[in-house]
Amino acid sequence: MSYRLEHLEELEAESIFVLREAFAQFENPCILFSGGKDSIVVTHLAVKAFYPTKIPFPLVHIDTGHNFDETIAFRDELVDKIGAQLVVGSVQEAIDNGMAQDEKGVHATRNTAQIPTLIDTIEKNKFDAAMGGARRDEEKARAKERFFSHRDDFGQWDPKNQRPELWNLFNGKKKFGEHFRVFPISNWTEMDIWQYIKKEKIALPSLYFSHEREVIKRGDTLLANSPFITLKPNEKVTTEIVRFRTIGDLTITGAVKSEASTLDHVIAEVAAARETERGNRADDQRSEAAMEERKKEGYF
Amino acid sequence: MKGELLRFTTAGSVDDGKSTLIGRLLYDSKSIFQDQLAAMETTSKKKGLDEIDFSLLTDGLKDEREQGITIDVAYRYFNTPNRKFIIADTPGHIQYTRNMVTGASTANAALVLIDARNGVIEQTKRHSYIASLLQIPHVIVCINKMDLVNYEKGAFEKIKEQYKDFAAKLDIQDFDFIPISALKGDNVVNRSKNMEWYNGPTLLHSLENIPVANDLNHIDFRFAVQTVLRPHTDEHHDFRGYAGRISSGILRIGDQVAALPSQLQSRVKKIHCGYKDLKEAYAPQSISIELEDDIDISRGDMIVKTTNQPQNSQEIDAMICWMGEKPMQLNGKYSIKHTTRNGRAIIKEMVYVVDLNELKRIEGKTSIVKNGIARIKIKTTTPLFFDSYRTNRNTGSFILIDETNNNTVGAGMII
Numbered sequence: 001m002s003y004r005l006e007h008l009e010e011l012e013a014e015s016i017f018v019l020r021e022a023f024a025q026f027e028n029p030c031i032l033f034s035g036g037k038d039s040i041v042v043t044h045l046a047v048k049a050f051y052p053t054k055i056p057f058p059l060v061h062i063d064t065g066h067n068f069d070e071t072i073a074f075r076d077e078l079v080d081k082i083g084a085q086l087v088v089g090s091v092q093e094a095i096d097n098g099m100a101q102d103e104k105g106v107h108a109t110r111n112t113a114q115i116p117t118l119i120d121t122i123e124k125n126k127f128d129a130a131m132g133g134a135r136r137d138e139e140k141a142r143a144k145e146r147f148f149s150h151r152d153d154f155g156q157w158d159p160k161n162q163r164p165e166l167w168n169l170f171n172g173k174k175k176f177g178e179h180f181r182v183f184p185i186s187n188w189t190e191m192d193i194w195q196y197i198k199k200e201k202i203a204l205p206s207l208y209f210s211h212e213r214e215v216i217k218r219g220d221t222l223l224a225n226s227p228f229i230t231l232k233p234n235e236k237v238t239t240e241i242v243r244f245r246t247i248g249d250l251t252i253t254g255a256v257k258s259e260a261s262t263l264d265h266v267i268a269e270v271a272a273a274r275e276t277e278r279g280n281r282a283d284d285q286r287s288e289a290a291m292e293e294r295k296k297e298g299y300f
Numbered sequence: 301m302k303g304e305l306l307r308f309t310t311a312g313s314v315d316d317g318k319s320t321l322i323g324r325l326l327y328d329s330k331s332i333f334q335d336q337l338a339a340m341e342t343t344s345k346k347k348g349l350d351e352i353d354f355s356l357l358t359d360g361l362k363d364e365r366e367q368g369i370t371i372d373v374a375y376r377y378f379n380t381p382n383r384k385f386i387i388a389d390t391p392g393h394i395q396y397t398r399n400m401v402t403g404a405s406t407a408n409a410a411l412v413l414i415d416a417r418n419g420v421i422e423q424t425k426r427h428s429y430i431a432s433l434l435q436i437p438h439v440i441v442c443i444n445k446m447d448l449v450n451y452e453k454g455a456f457e458k459i460k461e462q463y464k465d466f467a468a469k470l471d472i473q474d475f476d477f478i479p480i481s482a483l484k485g486d487n488v489v490n491r492s493k494n495m496e497w498y499n500g501p502t503l504l505h506s507l508e509n510i511p512v513a514n515d516l517n518h519i520d521f522r523f524a525v526q527t528v529l530r531p532h533t534d535e536h537h538d539f540r541g542y543a544g545r546i547s548s549g550i551l552r553i554g555d556q557v558a559a560l561p562s563q564l565q566s567r568v569k570k571i572h573c574g575y576k577d578l579k580e581a582y583a584p585q586s587i588s589i590e591l592e593d594d595i596d597i598s599r600g601d602m603i604v605k606t607t608n609q610p611q612n613s614q615e616i617d618a619m620i621c622w623m624g625e626k627p628m629q630l631n632g633k634y635s636i637k638h639t640t641r642n643g644r645a646i647i648k649e650m651v652y653v654v655d656l657n658e659l660k661r662i663e664g665k666t667s668i669v670k671n672g673i674a675r676i677k678i679k680t681t682t683p684l685f686f687d688s689y690r691t692n693r694n695t696g697s698f699i700l701i702d703e704t705n706n707n708t709v710g711a712g713m714i715i
Contacts, residue, residue, distance in 0.1 A: 004513035016586035173706035
């Protein structure tokens with residue numbers, strides 16, 4: 001018998017430790033649930049961490065109103081299955097009451113409008129920790145995130161003044177009005193996520209697997225056709241066999257042409273991929289520091 | 301891939317080429333994606349460079365890209381068919397010692413970079429001292445920029461001897477030397493054709509073969525309780541599971557255990573890991589434990605074997621690395637966090653402060669400034685259950701927290 005863990009087991013043990021710390025150190029923590037694979041994995045880990053007790057965190061969905069139908073159906077089914085509470089923060093509502101603004105023009109997205117909606121949802125529900133599925137391998141600014149990431153009472157991140165995080169001693173102390181973002185799967189890579197999904201037989205929305213879909217080619221990105229997208233001159237709708245590598249708002253999540261219809265095919269594709277998964281997220285391509293700017297304001 | 305996880309940290313001075321080395325490791329191990337490469341090529345061209353500037357990959361934040369320096373710990377990931385690697389990339393400037401300590405606290409290995417033209421300098425000593433203080437089990441000394449000394453064996457050997465002389469004073473269990481050129485790619489992933497005289501492994505080969513599992517303490521079972529699971533459902537009516545992550549050692553069903561501080565004893569009835577029941581569990585697994593008897597155990601308590609118990613005291617001798625803006629004061633009071641246990645601590649004595657440049661002890665100080673390291677004695681409001689940091693990194697470490705602003709200000713290692 002060799003007393004060693006292989007890397008997925010060690011990552012799982014670390015994430016479960018972080019989830020339990022969040023539960024113990026905060027009064028009212030929640031999981032930010034986007035319907036994407038990373039937040040699905042975080043939810044799965046949370047169920048495991050507290051088994052046989054029911055998952056002690058509500059799932060919070062910041063709903064841009066521009067959703068894939070599959071995401072919403074999947075969300076409702078999952079919430080029902082694990083018996084979690086669902087809290088929805090509506091971007092449309094935030095826009096209607098003037099808290100957030102809808103962007104105009106063909107490149108309009110509701111990405112930045114999510115920020116005030118998210119912060120408002122956190123404040124209204126008195127969440128003192130919001131756990132997310134962000135990973136450090138995703139993007140340069142995220143590479144510097146802590147497991148326990150402090151936010152001031154404006155919900156802002158100060159990357160230059162972060163608390164040092166030593167050993168496994170997470171400091172969740174805060175003043176009234178401040179909150180934390182907690183990232184249990186910080187150390188996982190995209191490949192780890194896929195391998196874990198396979199190992200644990202975790203269900204995913206069908207969007208992650210190849211299917212036929214109407215798309216619009218914009219720059220290097222294939223966007224799903226929907227009522228929320230405005231065609232530019234010269235753009236046309238075509239039908240392709242595609243799948244999504246990330247799942248977010250309909251208007252910004254790019255599809256890739258793919259025949260990968262099973263987990264094994266997807267894993268093989270990820271292994272061979274020559275572009276990062278966020279490579280065709282229109283929101284990250286706005287400028288080199290796009291993610292950092294949004295994170296400072298309070299983005300996921 | 302069914303390999304283990306290796307966490308390592310990198311340390312070097314500002315111009316030792318650390319970011320370039322990490323970029324090279326990622327590039328030669330084919331861990332860089334096309335869009336990242338394209339972004340680097342564009343930026344390198346904008347800066348008027350002929351070759352790709354690999355340091356662009358790791359210098360994450362906007363301020364850093366503008367100033368061309370790394371200012372915080374950034375984590376990088378790559379894997380080979382044999383292992384998954386997590387790099388804690390930390391800056392080498394004097395004022396950022398705290399970042400290196402942070403990166404080092406979770407590392408199994410440290411890369412110390414030395415510029416072949418400059419040899420062992422004060423920064424090298426400082427970094428190696430921290431690696432030794434933080435008890436990183438393996439240190440790989442990379443003598444970089446060999447291309448700038450004509451790949452000469454003599455230059456490498458001279459620095460190796462210099463380093464060995466100095467390292468004799470430190471407490472490093474295992475170190476190796478590798479002559480490399482991160483810029484040109486010699487001995488990083490691919491064996492160098494320019495240094496036929498070197499027969500040792502490449503850097504990647506070393507990283508792939510460091511024995512990780514041996515670094516864990518499998519002898520002293522320590523289990524700090526994070527929370528107690530009580531489902532109160534019909535199916536699991538009497539379930540009471542003590543949830544936590546094993547700090548060290550091995551636990552089996554039937555083991556006689558004691559809870560601290562109460563010293564109440566019981567036997568292990570069941571061990572759960574997620575939905576699975578285990579016969580035995582070991583560090584660093586996250587599990588929950590059911591005991592035969594109903595005894596009062598809550599967060600902050602520790603479950604250990606009755607025959608192998610940690611020290612139990614309110615008076616603690618420790619090395620501290622100070623990270624707070626405000627200096628640490630003799631008789632100052634702070635919150636302390638040790639395993640899952642919280643309390644308050646007062647600094648009773650400052651035995652000595654370490655002069656990091658000379659590696660000497662200075663006695664008679666009453667405060668430590670940011671990035672200072674000292675040996676101290678503290679008294680805590682609540683007893684702690686601990687081992688020496690040297691025998692157990694998990695139960696031998698603690699942090700101090702400023703009670704006015706809640707910042708983590710001290711990293712402590714129990715002697």
